[in-house]
Amino acid sequence: MTMPPRHPLAALGLPVGLVVANNRLLARVAVQHRAGYVLHDGRCTYKAQPAPEFLCHGLDPLQRPLVGDFVEVEAGSPPHIVRVLPRRTLLVRAAAGETYARQAMVANVDSALVLMGMDGDYNPRRVRRYLALIEGSGVQPLVILTKADQVSDAEQRRKALSEALAGEVPVYAINTKDPAVGQILAQWLLPGQTLVLVGSSGAGKSTLTNTLLGSLQQSTGEVRARDSRGRHITTARALLALPGGACLIDTPGMRELKLTGAENLAQFGDIEALAAHCRFADCRHVSEPGCAVQAALCNGKLDTTRWRDYRKLTLEREQQAAQFEKTLRRKNRKPAGRRRRDRQ
Numbered sequence: 526m527t528m529p530p531r532h533p534l535a536a537l538g539l540p541v542g543l544v545v546a547n548n549r550l551l552a553r554v555a556v557q558h559r560a561g562y563v564l565h566d567g568r569c570t571y572k573a574q575p576a577p578e579f580l581c582h583g584l585d586p587l588q589r590p591l592v593g594d595f596v597e598v599e600a601g602s603p604p605h606i607v608r609v610l611p612r613r614t615l616l617v618r619a620a621a622g623e624t625y626a627r628q629a630m631v632a633n634v635d636s637a638l639v640l641m642g643m644d645g646d647y648n649p650r651r652v653r654r655y656l657a658l659i660e661g662s663g664v665q666p667l668v669i670l671t672k673a674d675q676v677s678d679a680e681q682r683r684k685a686l687s688e689a690l691a692g693e694v695p696v697y698a699i700n701t702k703d704p705a706v707g708q709i710l711a712q713w714l715l716p717g718q719t720l721v722l723v724g725s726s727g728a729g730k731s732t733l734t735n736t737l738l739g740s741l742q743q744s745t746g747e748v749r750a751r752d753s754r755g756r757h758i759t760t761a762r763a764l765l766a767l768p769g770g771a772c773l774i775d776t777p778g779m780r781e782l783k784l785t786g787a788e789n790l791a792q793f794g795d796i797e798a799l800a801a802h803c804r805f806a807d808c809r810h811v812s813e814p815g816c817a818v819q820a821a822l823c824n825g826k827l828d829t830t831r832w833r834d835y836r837k838l839t840l841e842r843e844q845q846a847a848q849f850e851k852t853l854r855r856k857n858r859k860p861a862g863r864r865r866r867d868r869q
Contacts, residue, residue, distance in 0.1 A: 533567025534595070537764075537772055538633065538719045543595060543610055550598040554606075555764040557592050562606065564598065565764065573604040586629060587617070592762040592774060593632040593719065614663040616721065619783035619845055627785050627849070631721050631762060631774050636665045636713050640724035640733065642672045643679060643698070649686055653834050655723060656694060657788045657842075664721075667695045667713065671729035674700040689831065690792065701729040706736055707769070716770025723776055734775045737767050784838065786846030793835045799827065 532539055537553050545551045552564035552573075561574045576599075579589050590596055590606050597608040616630040616637065639655040641647060652668055659666040668686065673679035683698040690696065699706050713720060714737070722730040762776045790797075796818065800808065804815025812819075821827035 534565075535567070535717065536770060537565060537567055537766060538635075538717050539567075539595060540613060540633075545597055545610075548599075549607065550600060550604070552596055552598050553764065554590050554592050554594045554596060556761055557590070558761060561603070562590060564596070564604075564606075565766075571604065573598060573606055576605045576607045579606065587615070587627065589629075591629050591632055592764055593634055593721075595633065616659065616662050616664060617785055617787075618658050619785045626852075630723075630776065634664055634719045634721045634774065636667060636718065636720045638667050638669050638710075638713075638720055638722050638733075640669045640671055640722060640728040640730055642725075642728045643670050643676045643682055644672050646725055646727060647682075649689060650834055651725070651782070652686070652690075653792065653838065654782050654784070656690075656792050657784060657790055657838055658782070660791045661787070661789045665713075667697065667710075669724075669733070670696065670698040671701050671733070673698045674703075689828075691795065693792065699733075701733040701736055704736060704739075706733065710737075714767060714769050714771040719764075719772040719774065721774040721776060726777070730775055734765065734773055737773060738765060739768060784841050784845050786842055786844075786849045788838075788842050790835070790838060790842065793831075793838075796827065796832065796835050 532551070534551060534553060539551075539553070543551070550566065552566045554562055555565045555570055556563035561572055563570050564573050575590060578584075588609070590609050594612065595610040596606045597610065598604045599607050612632045614634055615632050616634065617627050618630060619627060637655075637659050639652055639659075641649075641652055656666050656668075668690070670679065670683055670686070676682070679698040683696050687694075687696040697709060699709060707714065722733065724730055762774055764772055764774045767773055799817045799821050800810065802817035803810070803813070805813055808816050808818075810816050810818040818827065818832070822829060822832060
């Protein structure tokens, strides 16, 4: 029996069974710029523009093409993206600034590597915030502690963080310049898999990208002495094909990491389980009688730092959810004529 020819995009993670309209090209978004996109067809890259409907004022930004998307393209000068194919996964965060908006980061990724340097940038609480954003997206999170060559207690920190995360998320401690990192992360770098790197500027995302690529394709820079933070060397998300067959998306460092209000905080499942045993269904876990959470804090079964992290993230999630509802109500109150103009 003759097997059908393998699509060139299969090497870039193309899901089986995607149907494309006749006379249209299939590609994956590799880079998104203000002036357009760079697409990859499995053989080479080329520039393209979005179709006019993607430029409509008022269109939900999550409906626009983004890095990692598989798209249908109509040939032309230039080619135009005319349809975004169904996404397997989508990473979203709240946009920076005072105005609430949900910002899509990347689509169709299998794993998210949360990088944090073991220098002045070391902040385990920030890791929890990243994990909160990743949970529920269908993406497998990994925590990568970088700059292991610069500290003497790298393994101890790795074990401590792994225990704090209840062992539910793999934690690695690496030197991003060591060629052996490819072997350490081998199970996540299988052909057809797509990984995204997230973390602060200076955490080592671009250095790790270069090491996995085996060449200096991404620019890197020094970090500040006072806080080990770097400048924004990487300015755009970019999908790159690795020699072993996986794809890697490097992203700019995020200085402000806000929840969207839709997170489920599954990493705190033990606290949710405790709360289910409180005497009152509306227990605030402060001073109510029969509070199972307070009892666990008193007898040491629940770590106080973990509890504070949970409370902080829960409060922010509630505030962001309320802000999102407020934004939706404001949009729905627009006059009919204004809504029509937004769709034009």
